[in-house]
Amino acid sequence: MPARLPPHAAGMRIGLFGGTFNPPHDGHRLASVIALKRLGLDAVWWLVTPGNPLKENSGLPPLGARMAAARRIADHPRIHITGLEAEIGTRFTYDTVRYLTQRYPQVRFVWIMGADNLAGFHRWQRWRDIAQMIPIAVIDRPKSTLKASQSRTASYLLGRRLDESDGALLAVARPPAFIFLHGPRSETSSTALREAGQTL
Ligand SMILES: Nc1ncnc2c1ncn2[C@@H]1O[C@H](COP(=O)(O)OP(=O)(O)OP(=O)(O)O)[C@@H](O)[C@H]1O
Ligand SMILES: O=C(O)c1ccc[n+]([C@@H]2O[C@H](COP(=O)([O-])O)[C@@H](O)[C@H]2O)c1
Numbered sequence: 001m002p003a004r005l006p007p008h009a010a011g012m013r014i015g016l017f018g019g020t021f022n023p024p025h026d027g028h029r030l031a032s033v034i035a036l037k038r039l040g041l042d043a044v045w046w047l048v049t050p051g052n053p054l055k056e057n058s059g060l061p062p063l064g065a066r067m068a069a070a071r072r073i074a075d076h077p078r079i080h081i082t083g084l085e086a087e088i089g090t091r092f093t094y095d096t097v098r099y100l101t102q103r104y105p106q107v108r109f110v111w112i113m114g115a116d117n118l119a120g121f122h123r124w125q126r127w128r129d130i131a132q133m134i135p136i137a138v139i140d141r142p143k144s145t146l147k148a149s150q151s152r153t154a155s156y157l158l159g160r161r162l163d164e165s166d167g168a169l170l171a172v173a174r175p176p177a178f179i180f181l182h183g184p185r186s187e188t189s190s191t192a193l194r195e196a197g198q199t200l
Pocket of ligand 1: 018019020021022026027028031112113114115116117139140141142185186187188189190191192
């Protein structure tokens with residue numbers, strides 16, 4: 001249970017991967033495995049959201065069903081599926097990151113997101129404060145590379161960008177810090193899967 005970390009977790013490097021996961025898919029898994037390897041993380045926690053504050057959530061399958069599907073897709077010893085945001089009573093990333101960094105000051109947390117989310121990150125609540133609290137890793141995604149690179153957040157973080165070869169330094173970098181990881185990409189999206197009738 002990630003919300004109650006054991007004492008040996010001090011110094012661990014943990015990636016936080018928030019998402020709706022409706023449904024989860026191979027792109028989520030690939031992004032997590034890339035982050036694990038290239039950033040030298042001990043674990044990645046999928047934070048299955050009670051509902052993205054910027055999305056229309058009517059018809060969203062229950063959290064428990066999305067978590068169960070996420071467990072089946074992730075199927076990796078270092079990827080942990082959590083409903084942490086529902087437990088602490090928020091859907092805002094600022095609250096989640098503040099909670100975790102205050103509660104576990106010895107853990108090195110990194111925020112992970114796909115390039116499409118970097119493009120719209122400046123619409124998130126207190127986005128600059130999030131960037132001041134936690135290093136950010138962006139995983140490239142088809143059709144989003146340019147938008148992400150030209151985004152307001154990329155400009156804001158420009159002087160704080162690490163070279164891709166320095167991935168192992170991100171978790172110990174003082175935020176704001178940011179890395180854009182390119183590599184194998186997955187074309188899969190939950191939208192396309194839902195449109196094809198592949199739900200949970
Ligand atoms: N194929 C992919 N490659 C890289 N990152 C991805 C990919 N698919 C999703 N992500 C990232 O995973 C996180 C959770 O995404 P989400 O659950 O919304 O999936 P999605 O496929 O983007 O869904 P939707 O199409 O409904 O918006 C986000 O940070 C998103 O950018
Ligand atoms: O905090 C915010 O304002 C905010 C706005 C939009 C998205 N998020 C988070 O971004 C993550 C990715 O969401 P999604 O729907 O693209 O998978 C998920 O953890 C959301 O809660 C957070």
